[in-house]
Amino acid sequence: MSETFDYIIVGAGSAGCVLANRLSRDEGARVLLLEAGGRDMHPLISIPVGAAPMLRGRMFQWGDSSEPDPTLMGRSQWVPHGRVLGGTSSINFFAATRGHAADYDRWAEAGAHGWDHKSLSPFLKEIEHWCGPADPRRGSDGEVGIVESASCDPIMPAWFDAVAGQGGALNSDYNANEQEGFGWLQFSIRDGRRSSSARAFLRPAMRRPNLTVRTGAHATRIIVEKERAKGIEYLQSGKSRRAEAAVRLILCLGAINTPHLLLLSGIGPADHLGGMGVPVIADLPVGLGLQDHLAVETGWTRNDHSALHASLRIDRLGVNMLRAGMLRSGPGTRLPGVLVGFERTDPALRQPDIEYLLNLAPPHADRWWPGRPYKDGYGIRVQLMSQRSTGRVSLRSTDPMDRPRIEYHSLADPRDLAALREGLRRAIALGNAPELAPFRGEQILPAPINTDDELDDFIRQTAAQQYHPASTCRMGTGEGTVVDPDLNVHGLDRLGIVDTSVMPHLISGHPNLPTMAMAAKAAAHWLGDKATYDNGDRR
Template sequence: MREKRHYDFIVTGAGSAGCVLAARLSESGKYRVLLLEAGAEDKGFWVHTPLGYPMLFANPRVNWMFDSEPLPELNGRTTYMPRGKILGGTSSINGMVYIRGHPRDYDGWRQRGCAGWDFDNVLPYFRRAEDQSRGADDFHGAGGPLKVSDHQETYSLADAFIEAGVQAGIPANRDFNGDRQEGIGYYQTNTYRGRRWSTAKGYLKPARSRANLDVETGAHVTSIRVEGGVATGIEYRTPHGVAIAHARREVVVAGGVFGSPQLLMLSGIGPADHLQSHGIPVVRDVPTVGANLHDHFYIQLMFRSTEPVTLNDVARSRIRQLKAGLQYVLLRKGVLSTNGIYAGAFVRTDPAFERPDLQINMNAWSVATRTRSGMEPHPFPGFTLSPVHLRPEGRGEVRLKSADPMAPPSIRFKFLTSDYDMRAMIAGVRLVRKISQQGALRRFVAEEMQPGQDCDSQADMEAFVRRLAYANLHPVGTCRMGSDAAAVVDPRLRVNGVGSLRVVDASIMPDIVAGNTNAPTIMIAEKASDMILADARAA
C-alpha cells in the first residue's frame, strides 16, 4: 500500500466534470490538486476524429460498456450504456452535440429548492465555458476552454430534412441555445477544425503543466475515507498496487451517474439496508443515493435513400473510404470531420405544452444491426430520424451488485411506466413520418425500412417502441440535489451529513434537461468550482 502526500482537493474521475474541476481548482496555483482516472490517456486516432465515435461505442479500452438490468417494459431487454473510461470521460467518446437544454429546465431546479440554479444564474457559467465560433452575445461566450463550432460544410440530406420540417410546420432555428429552443436546424458541435474538443482537450491539457496539479490514469478509486463524519481522503487501485491519498480540504466525487453513487455506497454512504446486505459498514444512511435515475428515451426510424449521399455509402466503398481518409488527414475536412448527426429539431408533442418535450435527431446512416459489440450499417444508402422523449416520468435506481469495487453497478431504469411516456414516443414516430413525407425530403426516401408502413395502429406502435427503443445515453439524477432532507447533495453540492465531500457531475440533476447533457455537466462543474473555491477562501 502506497501513501500519497496530502492534497488540498482530490477529484475522483476525469470525465466531463472532473477535467473542468481539476483545471479550475488548480488555476490560481494556491491549492494542490489530485485528479484520478480509472481509464487511460486520451490517445488514439479515433478518439480525436469526430466520426470516430462509432469505433469507440464498444471499445473496452476507453469505455465502461455498462448494461442495464432487464426491463419488463421493454419485453425483458437490457439497454446498453456506454460511458467514457478515458481522460475526458464521455466527452471523449460521445457524439459531440452541443445543447444546453431549455431555460425553464433550470428555473424548475430552483423551484424544487435548488437556490442559485435558475437559468439566470447558470447562464454565466455556460458563457464562461464557451468559445463560440460565431462570437459572443447575450447567450454565448468567446474565449472559453470549450470550442463550439458549426459544421464546416452543409449536407444535402440535412438541408432536405430541415426544409421538410419547415414544410411540416416546424419553425427554422439557427441556434437551439439562443433566445428560443423550439424549431429545426443544424446542430453545433464540440469540435474545432475537424477535431473532437473534449474537456480533456479544452480544460485538462493546458492545466497539466502546472506544478500543483497531479493527474493519474489507471487509478480506480475504491473508497472514500471518512473519519468523524468528515471525508479525509481516498483509497484507490493502480497497476502498482493500492494507494491512499489524503485531502486537507475536500474530496470531490465526479465519477458520473453510475460511478458516483457506486463509490458513495462502497464507502458506506447510501441506503443502510442495501449496504448491510452487502456487508458494508454504514457511515451515513442516505436512502436516496442511487435513486432518481432517469434518461431520455428514443426510437429509430430508418429510411432507404434514393441517392448515395449517406455514410453507409462511405462504409461500403473502399474508394470512398480512401478519399475520405485523405481528405481528413490532409485538410481536416470531409465526412470524418463531422459527427454524422447533422441536424435536429425540438418540438412539442402537445400544442398546450409550454416548451418542447421531443427532440428529433437526423443521422446520416442506418444500421442493419445494433448490438453491444457495435453497429453494422446497411449495405445500401440509408439514413435515420430518431424521436427522443425529453421529459420521461419514470425513475429508476443504481445499486451495488456486490461489495467488489471492480464490479459494475446494477442499473435499473423505469422506462415507459406512464401513459405519457408511451404517448410521447408514438407522437414522435408519427411526426417523423410526417416530416419524411414532405416534398423536400420525400425525394430521398425510397422506403421506410423501420418500422415500415404496415406499423400504423396504436398496438403496432406500442409493440415497435417496446421492441426497439433504447436509453438515449443521457443518464442523470442518482445523487439528486435539493434543499430537502432526502436530497443527496445540497445546492452547494455538499453531501448531506458528511463534511468535506461533494458530488459534481450529471448525477446531481434533480430533473433531466431538454437536450444533450454534456454541456450542462460542464456548466455544473464550472459553477461548482466557484463554490468550492469560495468555501476554501472563507475557511
C-alpha cells in the first residue's frame, strides 16, 4: 500500500523537526515525518543533567563505531548520533554556538551561493529565544532556548585571571560579538528543560491535522522514477511500507545516515556502487569528504571540591533529580559552568582554529556515596576547528539494516596535527598558570611532557572525534558537490537534503544551532516556491 503526501521528511533530528514545523504551517500541505527511533519521553532526555548517563549508557543512539583509524594508531572511534525524536539534539551536551561569520562566507565562496553569513544570520536569530540581557543581535521570540552557563565555584575568578595572564581575550557573548576570546559557554536549555528540536519545534506542530509523525520507521530505499524522487520505502513494525511525495522528499538523517540511504538507493560514486552490485541512478560523490572535530583532553587533580562534586553525593543527587523532574529547579536543570575559548594558532588565519572547553569537573565525575568520594579535578578539552583531513561513509553491504562503514583519517593532513599540538601546548600552559595554583593538584593528563614528538604521540594515542560529523553530501555547484545551493540533489527532481552532510565544510563550532537555522532557511525558500507546484505540477 502507498500513501501520498506533499512533503515527506525522513529523519526527525535537528533539521527534520524544524522542517516539519515550518512546512506544516501551510495548512494546505500534507506533511509526513518519519523517524527510525522512538518518542523522546524518557526523563533523562528532558532533564539537562541526564545527558551524561545517556551518553555513558549509549541510550537512544545508532551505536556506530568507525573503522580503525591508521592516523590514530589504529584506534576506532565511537560515533554516537541520535535515534529518537529530536535526533542528536535530544542526546547532546547542549552547546549553543552559531559559528564564525567566515565559516558561512567561505561556503558561499566555494559555490554555495546564498549561504554566506549575511544570508543565514537572520535565521540563526529567528529560531533563538535568548534568555540573557536584551541585545538586538540576539533573538527573543524563537523556539530554541539559549541560556548562559554560570557557576559559583570559587575556582572561576582564578580561571578568568589565568586566561588574562596567558594573554587571552575575554568575550562577553561569542554568539553576538566576534567569536574569538573566552567566556561562558551557552546552552540550549529553556525553563529547566533540554531545548531539543523535538521539544522546541515538533511538539507544538503535532497538534496540526496536516502533520503526520511516524516513529519506528526505518527508511530503506528512495523510490526514483525517470530522474525524479517519487517517494520512500520504509520498515515499520516488521512491515514494508511506501509513501509518495507530490512536492518534495527531504532527507534529514545526518552526515552518516543520509549518505547511507542515498548509496542504498543507487545514488553515489559509480565505482563503489558497481562494486557492491547496486544499480547506479546518479553518479555523485556521496559519502566522501567526511569531517569531524578532533579533540584531546588535559586534566589536573584538584585540592578542593567543586559545587558539582557536592551535588553528586547519592542522597543529594536523588533530591536534585526529583527537583529537576517535578519543579524544574535546582542543579539538575543546568550543566556545570563551562568556559569556552576560541583562538587562532596563527595570527594570519582568517578565523579561530582551536576551541577550548574549560571544564570544572573531571570526565569520571559521577554519583558517590558518603565516605567514598571521587577525586575531584579540572581539565581543558582542546578541539580542532580547522580540520583538513577527511574520511568517508560507504556501504558495508546492500542490506539496509546493516550499518555503513565510517572511515576517519583524522590526521592525514600534517597541518591538523600541528594545529592541535599548538592548542594542546597552550592548554597545558593555561592549566598550569600561577593563578590556578591554590586549586591545582597534580597534572595527570598528559603526564608532564614538552617535546613536539611527545605531544604528537599523546595526540595519536588519545585524540577522539567529537560527534560532529559533516560534509558527506556537500552543497555547491562544482565538482565534489552533491546538492545545489537550493539543497536539491544534482540531477534528481524533488529530492532535497537538509542536515550537516550538506555543509561544504564543518563550521568552527558546535553544529546543532546552525543545522536548525539551515532548515528554517530551506523551508522559507521552498514555501516561497510552492506556487510553482500549485500551477499544475502538484498532484
